[in-house]
Amino acid sequence: MSTTTLGLTAGLALGFAAAFGGFAAFVVVLLFGAAGLLVGRVLSGQLDVSALVGDQRSRR
Numbered sequence: 001m002s003t004t005t006l007g008l009t010a011g012l013a014l015g016f017a018a019a020f021g022g023f024a025a026f027v028v029v030l031l032f033g034a035a036g037l038l039v040g041r042v043l044s045g046q047l048d049v050s051a052l053v054g055d056q057r058s059r060r
Contacts, residue, residue, distance in 0.1 A: 010033055017029040041047035
C-alpha cells in the first residue's frame with residue numbers, strides 16, 4: 001500500500017468519524033491512528049525507540 005493510499009484511507013476514516021460521531025469520535029480515531037502509525041514505524045524499523053526505552057542489557 002502506498003503512502004498516498006494510506007493517507008487517503010486515514011483521512012476518510014477521520015472524516016467519517018467527524019461527520020457521524022462528532023468531535024469526541026474524531027479525537028478517538030485520531031489518537032488510535034497516531035498510535036498505529038508509531039507502532040507501524042517501530043515495526044518497520046523507521047523509528048528507533050531504543051533511546052526512550054533504554055538498553056536493559058547494558059544495566060546488568
